[in-house]
Amino acid sequence: MVVICTIFLINLRPCCTQTPVVEELTYPLSSHTALWNWSHQVSSDDPPLYPHLQWFNPHPHLVTMMMASMVANGNRDGQALVLTGVDPETCMIVFKNHWAQVVKILEKHDPLRTTNHLVSGLGSIGLSGSHVRFGGPVPGDEASAVQNYVEHMLFLLMEEDAGQAGAMGPILEFVVMENVMERLFLWSLRRQFTDDMKLEQLKMYEMIVGQARQPLLHHKPVLRPLMMLLSSCSGTPTPRVEAELVLLLNQLCCVLAKDPSVLELFFHTSEDQGATNFLIFSLLIPFIHREGQVGQQARDALLLIMSLSAENQRVAQHIAENTYFCPVLATGLSGLYSSLPTKLEVSSEEWHCLHREDWLQMPALVQFLNSLEFCNAVIQVAHPSIRDQLVNYIYNGFLVPVLAPALHKLTLEEVMTTTAYLDLFLRSVSEPALLQTFLTFILLHRHENVHILDTLVSRVNTPFQLGTVSLALFRTLIGLYCEDVMLQLILRYLVPCNHMMLSQRRVVKERDCYSVSAAKILALTPSCCSPEHSPPPLRQLDSILWSKGNESSPHTGPMETEESCLEDGSGHSCIIGSEIYLDVSYLHYLYDARLGISSCIRACRVWSAPYDGEDPPPDEYQASALEEAGASRGRRAQMVNPKGAHPHPRPRPPCQTAGPAPMNQLELEWDDSYDAGPPANAETTAAERPAQPLAPEPPKHIQALRRTATMLVKGSYIEESDFQDDVMVYNLVAKKDVRDTLDGRRSSQETESKGSETESQLNDNGHGFADSSREVQEVPLSNGLSLPLQRATVEVGSDTERSKEVKENIADHNSKVQSPTATDIGDELVAQYEELIRTLGGGEVGAGTEGREPFQNPIVTPTEEDEMDFGSFSVDTPEVDKHAPSLFGTKLRSGSARSQPLPFTGPFVSVLLSRLENMLENSVHVNLLVTGILAQLAAYPQPLLRSFLLNTNMVFQPSVRSLYQVLASLKNQIEQLASTRKDFPELITSAQHCLLARESSLIGHDTKRGESRDCFPREAERMMKSSPPQLKTISMARTEVFATVLFTEFLKELAAIAQEHSILSHIPMEE
């Protein structure tokens, strides 16, 4: 015995010390046979009392030494022990010998004396985990003796190699035959099954599972007790046991991942116990959301099973049908979400989204993101059935019940915080199926009958950080290159092509070969910012020699040209040409535009349609869009159905009850256009009032928001009763923000709103005469005057051709109207319209009444006149055709009574343009966001979007405001501003200094955080990342100066995008 123990002591050293091992090994071999005999003797069926055990017991110190060795070199530190050179037979002998010792102790304390009985009765014992004790307590020395023997035995088992052709090694065979593991487990059960015992057992399996050289788990006698052990741990284990349990489970999963054939056995074993549960898996579930290492190990283990499920239908089915995995995961998200701060500590006014360095400071958020990331990973690897289930639970268990209400909390701060979280979640999720869930929620879910998307859009117009954070959210959404998002946000409004004159449909796909649009956009550069007038010291200007090329040698043959080229190679001196200063920063914009557009084009290859004005077909879509709108968009539904069949106009944030609301309410322009239904609406609604005397009470969150907003605008002239819906509130708050500077403008805006409303009415009547004759009479024509005048401020003089066309159209239309009931009205209306246009064409008659300066022509220079020749790009279409359009759609001409939807490009575009329009009042970071989003949109290759944003020659319907119009009006404002301030050029220069310093400070910053997903390769975007201190100290008076600089840069950015589109969007795609 002593000799054997010596072998052990030596061999338990790590392999690095194996040289002495080999030498000493020869020594004990002499006693080999004797030992074997001895052990054989012991394991024979002798009577249960073994007096010589007493003889053995006095040597625990040896065992302790071995133990110490085990622990010192144990598997925990990853150092495998190697029994190099030890003859397997010896090992076998030692193993059997030890087992014999163990069995003796075991049987001594076994009241039944027969193992068989025990085994059969075990199931209940093992599973219940109760403390079953037979006879008296086991003496401590015997227990530890068993413990030590077992450790050695397991070590031998672990170190045994598989036999020939994958057969079991002799020790393993013995273990299986003798049912060693199960008996050992029963033994530990029989004693007090304490945590220590569990730990012991768990560690035991951990060791052999993790390090065995032959597959052990294939054998039921090994697997069964393991399963029993695991199920005995399934209660509410203490942290120590938990850690050990999860570690073992993790190891088991690793084995499973390597050898999926074991999987079946896990199931079968479970079945033997009368349960079909996949125990390993069920045990892991409670740890899904755990913090720290235990949680991480559990999640890793689960992921391994998830990827198994992708291959194994049975596992997938089990997880999906018999476990609570998905619900636990999803509701866990809800739980973690509830522990997030409801209000964020906002570091600065500029802050608009949660960056990595922000959320790393928030442990709760980190934990949430961990779990979200886990969901993402599960969805990525798991079987589709699990994926679908999880995604469903996330939708119905987290997004709808938790996030939706959170997005409608009572205070601006809470709502802002939720919006920032949503933005962060969208940026954290990468798996399409999970993204789809989030996007479905945003695009289609209705909270208190309002689409989440509509709510979010309406918030863009709020001042404070809610507006900015909402903008950042949309930046994220647009950056996804997701067709569904773009469809709901913008494209659905563009597809019917109602926003443009009918004649313009063929222009949609046209290519701007000669950079005409870019030129027109750049021509809006305010004079104070043009490089010629005040060469900015900071803009990188380089002189570039621009050869006159052939012109310089007009009549030379090829030989001369060659000569000049050769000379050119030697130096530039020979070149006759003019020296032109180029704005080199423009090259950056071109470069960025190229990158942005090409990645967008690549991304959009998966889209279902090109959105080019033909596919999806505008006319078909019109119908389906309207039907859809009827289903989901309350107010527009009424436009489809002139009779106003909708008894309950659904409350929606952007329009809600605004229809019947008095006209003198404060409303932002976009709301009017979105909301403005045909007068029939108001009529119908009014008619229904008896039945429905009051507009439905707005949702609670809106009421609360009203209160907040009322407090915010306290002292202003607005009474609480004026609030009609949350949009009103938002707008109000927005007004408050600018009211100091905009008192004059406000009234004009109101007039404008009225104008556009009337205009809508005009339009609508023009479209569908069948609506009602009464309404037409109600149209306040005097008011209607303000409409074209408003338009005039933007367009008069700049585009006389356009108004001419409108006139033609009207005439054209007039001649075509045949409907007798409508003719009178129509004639009257058209006459009015023509009258207006005549006024319009005659000059800025009404402009003065608007309280604005006559709009200075920002575009036309005589030499450029022909560039304005719009719609004449293509070779094959004669130009004349394009100038003989019909203003109204085919449906009208065919006498259809159905009214056309009001030309409108959607709330998002409206709200974005509104914010852009206020550029001069916006802070730098808001302007960066707004222009950044517009540039993102402009990079999309879809001709409908591209032509709407960038084609400066497109002729839109009068009610449609284009980006170019807004830019033109901004230029005008800037010119006015510059003319009133003498120090403007200096201010501009210092603002340029400031912004450039900021940018260069950010470039360094930017490279450090390259992983940031939202880094868009644009200068402005880079500038947006954070801000050096000097910007914070800008006085409010200077925001308009910064806005001017940004405006100029934005023009360049847009022009560059337009130029790159003319190339990139027309390169035949390789496919």
Added chain:
Amino acid sequence: MNLNPFWSMSTNTGRKRSDSEEQSVQQIAEQQQRASPSRPSFGKKQLPTIPKNTAPITKPASPATTTQSINGTHASYGPFYLEYSLLAEFTLVIKQKLPGIYVQPSYKSALMWFGVIFIRHGLYQDGVFKFTVYIPDNYPDGECPRVVFDIPVFHPLVDPVSGELDVRRAFTKWRRNHNHIWQVLMYARTVFYKINTMEPLNPEAAVLYDKDVQLFKSKVVESVKLCNSHLFDQPKIDDPYAISFSPWNPAVHDEAKERMFTHKRRPEDHHKGLQVSGLSWVKPGSTQPFSKDENSQQS
């Protein structure tokens, strides 16, 4: 091959090539296959490379500049417009896939394009004519581009001394939006298949064609031979992107040919971890979000 490093048109020209049937052992070998990234900043009319954080260079505006930009700021962007107009023209040429015609803008100026035309049948069969296209710098508002053959081909419409093709007769007035450079190239090709002797630049050829076709034919054969014998000459104009021919060299050309025929797709260059693949759950033909069938989503 690239007009400019940051425009990187190489794949497109490459693709155009691959469309061609390689009927001759000759292979267009570019002197410079890859775009040199570090070019001199100032070519003849070269836009400078993009400076990275360069210190601003301020030069006093020359009087010429100020007078030019009276009408607004956009005068300084004129070169960009021209460059992009020509780039657009070039992509149009690519789109047209003109049979047997290959062009490539020069390295030094976007206003000069090198070309070669293969005549596959007719009187000029087997002719391989190199030419250069000169585009006026007030394009597209100036005269029509000129086409000059490297070697004056014996043809009624080709000047026997300068080699210039009479393009102007086909484009009496160059109209922007209506006339494009590919049309000029198309014309240059047609001329060899459908011979016109009206108002010739080469009266001898015209007369012979009308009076003695046999002699005309033999002259043409001679001329084709002459042209083909100079095929391997160095390009007349020294430019990295000039088209030059070299005899078939298996070591160089076999692999290139292989690549052309196997039409490999350009590997998607993932850009800075930006999500390049877009998303769509819209069923084709539908305009509803999340309308795809495999969408097992709640909606």
